[in-house]
Structure formats: structure tokens, C-alpha cells
Amino acid sequence: MKVTVHIERRPEIADPEGTTISRSLVDLGYDEVVSVRTGRTLHLEVEGDDADAVKERVDEMCQRLLANPVIEDYRIEVEA
Amino acid sequence: MKVTVHIERRPEIADPEGTTISRSLVDLGYDEVVSVRTGRTLHLEVEGDDADAVKERVDEMCQRLLANPVIEDYRIEVEA
Amino acid sequence: MSRIAVVVFPGSNCELDVQWALRAIGAEAEMVWHRETDLSGFDGVVLPGGFAHGDYLRTGAIARFSPVMSAVTAMAEAGRPVVGICNGFQILCEAHLLPGALIANRDLRFICRPVEVEIVDTATVLTASVEPGAVLTLPLNSYEGQHTDPSGTARVVARYVEDVNGSQDRAAAIANEAGNVVGIMPHPERSSEDVLGSSDGRLLLESLVAATERIPA
Amino acid sequence: MTTDLAPEEDALTESGDTGGEDEDTLHRRLGLTDAEYQRIVEILGREPRPAELAMYSVMWSEHCSYKSSRVHLGRFPTEAPWVVVGPGENAGVIDLGDGWLAAFRIESHNHPSYVEPYQGAATGVGGILRDVFTMGARPIALWDQIRFGPLDNPKNRYLFSGVVSGIAGYGNAVGVPTVGGEIAFEECYSGNPLVNVMCLGILRRDQLVLGTAGKPGNVAMLLGAATGRDGIGGASILASASFDEESATKRPSVQVGDPFEEKKLIEACLELYQKDLVVGVQDLGAAGLSCAAAEPAARAGVGMELDLDTVHVREPQMTAPELLMSESQERMMAFVEPSKVDDVLAVAAKWEIAASVVGRVTDGSRLVVRHQGEVVADIPAASLTEEAPRYDRPLGEPAWMEDLWSNRFKHMTAPEIGPTLLRLLDDPSIASAAWVYEQYDHMLFLNTIVGPGNDGNLLRIKGTEKAIAVSTDGNGRLCYLDPRRGAARIVYEAALNVAMTGARPRAVVDNLNFGNPEKPEVMWQFRETVEGISEACESLGIPIVGGNVSFYNETDGLDIYPTPVVGLVGVADPYPKHPPRLDRARAGMDLWLAGPVDATDLAGSSFEKVVYGHVGGRPRAADGTAARAAIDLAVALVSEELSPCLHDVSDGGLAVAVAEIAIASGVGVTFEYADWRHLFSEDPHRFVFVADPAHRGRIEELGAACRATLTRIGEVGGEAIVFTRGTRTDAVDLDEATTTYRRALPRRLS
């Protein structure tokens, strides 16, 4: 089963990388760019056939290892 | 307008981070995990009201700066 | 005397070391800020190590668009020596002056230690003074040090004796076809004096200086 | 996931209006006692406004005001002819001769590193760098002293690797090498890791800058990153209260470091100093803008006006208290004469950092803050600093000391030497730290001539004959068993480490990591430690030029071991051209021991802890005379190039010291001993060294001249570490010792 985890930094936490990217886009002439925030995705291939059960396990993985709840939020998407 | 750019490493390119995460998950007891690939997302806030025009500009940004075609693919999603 | 430009990007940090080591072997080495557009008067250029633009997005990705890079490209096309060390190597790849890309080390850890590399190609501006097959001890200092080249066209100049970071073909340094553009991951300037533990890197810097002298300005 | 703001933050986010909020509750939530609140009312002659209360709360926090420690810190010897700036400024500064100065400081980031190890450690590095380049110095090196619970616990592994990555991630990218440090593991750090970082910079005498606002009329300019809601009520509050699982969830918004911004800020500031464009500079750390305005004004005896609307912000709608308390990283405040503002802006533009005029130095002594056209604070600047509360807290010797001292371990039988050595070499606190320091750039700037993996470090100053030596040392277990003796011993150990690079000890910075100061036992440990450090420094004739105090290192009521850490700086002039290193022993050389061979004291030793799990007994006191003799001898041996390799006898005793030389140099050693306890005793101020047999005569002369005991105990050669006693021989294969020593950390972490 294919599972995608989207990890974002919580909005109140600074994102210097996003700020730097945004600034360089403007420098390159894309001055319509207002802001950039960076995120990560993890594409997991997981054995199992019960989508709910898989999602629950992945949620546990996120809490334990994949995301850092102190500064990040995450969202899990299980593909058909 | 909110635009999300999904950047993935091309499948033939090594992904040491994905490999490491996958190994740690198995170590933690999640042995249903077959593989992990990592990707990045950029959330852009862009001025403009024509979704197609915005998408075209962001595509140009991707080609020039945001993605490296030697090792990466990208996909653009414009939100309403 | 040959005059070498050392390009400083915001976030570069090895520029003073490169200048020190080049001056120690009698070259003139001058800092050039990344906003400059003119490299006339220089016989060669070094892109030093560091974290240009914080290494944000991808190493070297933002630096590639610095104004100075057109002049660097022009130098490369004119056959003048262009050398990228560490972060400079990453920038040259992003700028497509060298093939491939540099990704995170296989073990996902920053590696700072001396490693052995074998010089396998001496027909480049960085290796012409070295005996073919010579094994040099040079300090590595990188996180994104694994060279990958899907095109398979990279011309390997130096190889790690042991596979330290997963680089394709164990490449520690690669060159363009003409041999005037070279990217090297370990730092020659960090092993340019005995008191630092090794002076093997001096041979490479001497090659570079000699190459700049061969080319009429 | 919802944002989990600390309760005090909710109160301050709701604009200036505290209507409905009970003032009394608000000040307590901000960590102020009722008496402190009353004192504020007295100072102001009225109730404080919310922004004022915010400023007092951060500035009067334990972390910023040193309210519990100040009465004791006065004990420190702080003077010497070479001291240029002592405690009180952002960093201490000493004279190296010929117009060169060194500025250095050490600081802790313990609680933030527990909450978020990567960012906590990273921002710790950023903060200590700013303390040093604030003084006009270019930071040239960092040292990290980090302590965790045992690695068999996954949480500790996560904290340890996160902290190491954070130090690497920030230090490497900002471009300042981390050339040394310390790692230790003890149960008491499980809920409360210690992350201390020291930074050293060099400067020419005419570039020295102080944290002063200068004269009325000067302009205050804020340089660097935009201000956001980072760490509101963060470092200062976090470091000023005890910790438990609950507070871990009530954490304030975590600060994120941006080494790229800091790198640009360093270069921009150095250019400002070089062009003589600033009168004074103050970094923004804990207590942010409040501190950066109050301290320089108080130091200069002037007033200041701040206009918060001119602060460049990252987030919209920040309230005045938020703007004043924010701990956003990578910011500096510069005080500039009005005619030079444009030049400062030009330098900032060149380095691509933001800069704005946020205030003005005024006559008088008041700090007046405006926001959206209104005065939100109007208070005496010095009331935030000099008039902060001071507590002479009750102290008393812990009831457990007598028990601890009498709880000496009775060794029934001699241990098997070989397996015991291997066990010690496998201990994470003793084993090779290469897994850590190979993640740090430790070579940048081409100064590092004695790098990590040795006892002290030696950094040359290019273009001169001078080199700076540094050693950082701590030992919580020893200080737990006897804080005064333990603290003195770490100073002597650091001094000896510095001497073994050929340098003379010159000055100390200290980081005092302690438990809850409201407990008399903790305050007693603190006082004893200050005594011990002071006595040792006096005996060595070296001053303390700066430091940091970290209290409330307790989790769920359990205090950490009292853990002072010292950073000792020395100078070698001229520096040795073949600097001694651990890997320079060669077959055929003699092995010597300086100091008594018959040390038997094992109290507090790694041997008892690692092999028997025992911590008890009273460790031996250091002996100043013997320590000075050892230091003199080490300096003489190095400057006459008589020994290429010296190593002090510390964790693990003589057996480990000798094994470490053998492992680093890749050659065996054979040596004699009389009693097995001599192999594992950690008696202070002793060192081993190797030397060519041709130098025996001269070495003995030097030993006599320095009044140091010297014994030739063995020789270098072969492929094993061989211990002989009479007819008995124990041998450990060098390869096995090497593998054990090098794999100890990696095997536990992967």
C-alpha cells in the first residue's frame, strides 16, 4: 500500500529556508512571489491491506520518528 | 494565490535519506515498511488571479531554480 | 605572476583559507564578491567551500544565479582554469559546468576527516603536476558529498581509495571534457602545510597556479 | 495539531489590554514572585503596564539576572595584568601580546535542547557566537560540552544525536569550526541533558567594542533577522524554572536557528567595526529587545527611546510585550552616531541583512518604549539590570554527604586487567568521540594544529608565532562526591591539558550547571563549587573572565549532579612547530609518568562506576604545588621538543591513558606497575608521555628543576598493550582495544 506523509513546519515556527528561497525568486524577477514555506513528503510503501489499520500504524510512526511534533504538523494520505 | 510545488527525486537516483528512514522504521519494529522515498514541497503564496498564468510562471521558476532536472521531477498544484 | 579570483558568495567560508594557501605558493589571490560581473584581469577562478546561501533549497542552487556566474561561465568557455572546491563543486554542477549533482552522504552524516584519494587523471588544470596514480591525503568536509551522475559522462579525476560517501565511481573530483573545469570534494587548502597534518594538497594548488600561468591572459 | 502556547503567552497576546485578567495571576505566570511584583510597583510608583511587566519578568528571570548566584560569584578572582575585559560584558577578553586579544565565553542551552534537541543546540551555538562577535572579535572556534543519560535508552540516543546534528548543522554552516569539547553520560542527565558551548574569537586591540549605548543622540539600530514570536517566554523563562513532563508540553514557541543569516551578520558586524561605524553593540539573546536596550543604556548611564513600529517583523500583529520579549535569533543592536547611519545601512545592504533605526539614546536614565503611537513602557533602564533582585538563598550541607563519603567501595579481589581495560574503553564517556567530532568541521581557518581527539587544542594565529590553547573540562560525578574538590580538580585538569600543548594557562570561563537553587543542598553545592574553582584559579594565578549559570536542572524533583564546566585558555608564544599529539608515539620510545606512580585512590573513578556501578567515597583533593609542577614540566617538555606525545591521567586512570596513546599511534606499549589500583586511580595532575631514549638525561634534569616526580614506566613497541607486574603479564591485543574504543559510540547509535 502506498502512503504519503506530508510534513509541514507549524506556522508560527520560523522557516529561514523558505524565506531565503522567496528572496531569491524575487531577485530572479519573480516579484509576484509573496512568501515560500518549505515542507517534506515521505512516500512509504507499506505491506497490509486494511487502509485504516495502515493509517493508524503510520500515524504512530509519525509520532515516534517521522515528524517532530514540537515544530511540525503532519498529514497522512493512504492511496488506494 | 496558493501554489504547491511537489519535488521528487527521480526514481533512479539514490535517496540516502529515504533509505535511512526506512531502516530506522524497521528497527523500531515497523517491519511492514517496504521502502521510503523522500520528497520536498514548497508552498508559494503568489500574487495573480489567473490560475493558468500563475502556473506557467511557477513552472518557469521550477525549471530555473526550484528543481534540478538532473535528479528531480516536479509537479505543480494551484489551489483555488 | 598569475592572478586568481576567489569568489565569495554570502555563506562562503573557505575563501580566506584558499587565499592563504594560494598566496603561500606565490600566487596572487583576490576576493571577488558574488555581485561582481567582471573577471577580466584574472587568469583563473576558484569557487571555495562553505554554505553559499545557507545551502538552502539545494546546495549551490541559488548561488548559480549570482551575477558573477556569467563571468565564471565565460572563463570556463575560454578554456581558463575554473576550480570548485566542496561547495564550489556543488555550484559548478548546479550551473551545468560539470555533469551530475551532489546529494547527501550515504550515511547521512557530515564527514570531516582526512581521506585518501587516488589521482587517476592528470590531464586537468588541478592535477597536471601530480604523478598519475599518486595517493594523496586530503581533508573531506561535507554533508552533500555524494556525486551522482545519471548521464554517466563525468570524467573522474580523483577517486576515494575507500568508498566514504557513496559517490558514483568513488569520484572525489571530476572534470569537464577540456580538463579546465574541475570540481573536487576534499579540500586541498586544508592540507597545504605540514603543521596542519599533511601538505599533499599543495601539489594540486601548484598545478592550478601553473595552469593559470600557461594560459595567456 | 493546535498551537500550544504557554498560558502566560495567551495573556500577552491579547493586546495591551489585560481587562479581565487578574494582574496578580499574570505576574506569577510570568515567573515573578509577589515580593518582586511589589518591588516593581515601588520602583514605578504605580502598577506596571503589560509591556513593562513583560520586560521585568524576562530581565529579572534567574537566567538573565543571576539573582540566586550573584552573591557567590563575587568570590571569583577576576584580575590579572592581561585581563582586558572581565565578567560583566558579553565575553571576557585577554591580551595575547603584540596587539592581539582573545574574547571568549561559554553558555548553556540545556532546557531548549531537551524540548527540541536539534534547534536547541543549534540556537545555543548561534547565541554564544553573538556574545563573542559583539565584542569586535572574529569567532574562530567552538567547543561543546554535552551530557546525556545512558545510551541504552532510545530517548537519550535521540537527544544525543539530535544535539550533535544541531551543533554540526549550525556550526559548520555558519563557518566556525568546532574543535573540541566533552561528552559524558550519567543517569542524572536523562531528564535534563546539558548542552554547553564555548566560543573564542580573536581581534586586534583597536577593534574592541563594548556593549554600551554611548552618548545621548546616538541611534539604536536593529540588524539581522526579522522578529517573530519565537521563544516568547522562552530561554529566560525555560531556564529559570524546573522541568517536568507537563512543562515540556507547555513549551513556548521553539526558536529556529538560521546559520546563514548569522554568517552574514558576523561579516557585516566585523565590517562595521573595521570601518569604525559603531559606538557599541549588544546581541539579542534571552530577553531579546528588552535586554538589548536596557543593558547598554544602564552601562552607559543614559536613557533610551524605542519605537516598536520600526522593528522589522516576521509575523503581523505582534503586541508590544511580544516584540519586547521575542527571542528571535540572529539579531544585533548597534549604537551609532547619527552621521554614520547611512554608512551602516550601506554595509548592511552589502551583506544582504535587514537594518532599521529603532530608537535613540537620550539624556536621563529612562527607557521609554512606544508602540502604535502610545507609550507602552516608561521605566528606569537600570531597574531592569542593576536593581534586579538578589537572593542570598539558604544553604546547607546535604545530609547525604556523610553517607556518601563513608560509602567507600571495598574491592575484595583484584580485577582481571585485560577485560577491565576493554570494559573501560567501551564506556561511552571514555571511548573515542570521533563519531561526534567527525560531524563537526574542525579544520576551517587552517588554525587547528592540535585538533579534537587530543587533550587540549592548539590554534595558531596565522601570521604570528602565537597560538591559543583551550581545554574544556567537567566531571559531575566527582563534583557530586565533593563539589569543592571536584571543581578544583577540573580546573587543574584543564590547566594541565593546556600545558601539554606547550601553552601557559591564562584565564578561565565557567558554566555552572546546577539543580534547583531553592533547595539549600543545591545552593551549598553551588557555593562549594565556586570556592573550589576560585581556590584552584588562585593557586594557578589565573583569573575568571566570564561565565554562565544554569539553575533548575532538575526533572520531577531530581537534581542533576552539580556540574561545573570550565573552559581554560592558554597561550603558547612561540607555538611548537611539531605540536605534540596523541598519535605521535613511535616504537622504541620510552614511556614516562609524571606524578606519583603509587596512586591508589579510586573514589569517584570511572573504574568504580563503570565496572561496579559504584559511586561513593570522598575523592582526593588536588594539590596546587604538585599541579603547578606538572604544568611547568609539561610546558618545558613541549617547548624543548623532548616529547611528541603527552596525555593526562584522567577518566579510566593510567591504564586508559596508556591505551589511548597506543590506539591513537597504532603501536603497542609495555609497562610495569606494582599494584592494580595504580592502573585505575584517577588521582589528579599526573600525565604520561613518550620520549626518545636519547633525551633521558635532559628529561630527568627538567623533572628535578620543576620538582615533579618522574618515573620511566615502560616502552613503546609491539602489537599489544602489555601490563607487567613481577612475573605476571596481562596483554590486550591492540586491534581489539582499537576496535572496542572506536566502535563504542557508533555501535550504540546505529
Ligand SMILES: Nc1ncnc2c1ncn2[C@@H]1O[C@H](COP(=O)(O)OP(=O)(O)O)[C@@H](O)[C@H]1O
Ligand atoms: N559563572 C560565572 N562566572 C563568571 N561570570 C559569570 C558567570 N555567570 C555569568 N557571568 C557573567 O555575567 C555576565 C552576564 O551574563 P549573561 O546575562 O548570561 O550575559 P548574556 O546576556 O550575554 O547572555 C557575563 O559577563 C558573564 O560573563
Ligand SMILES: [Mg+2]
Ligand atoms: Mg550577551
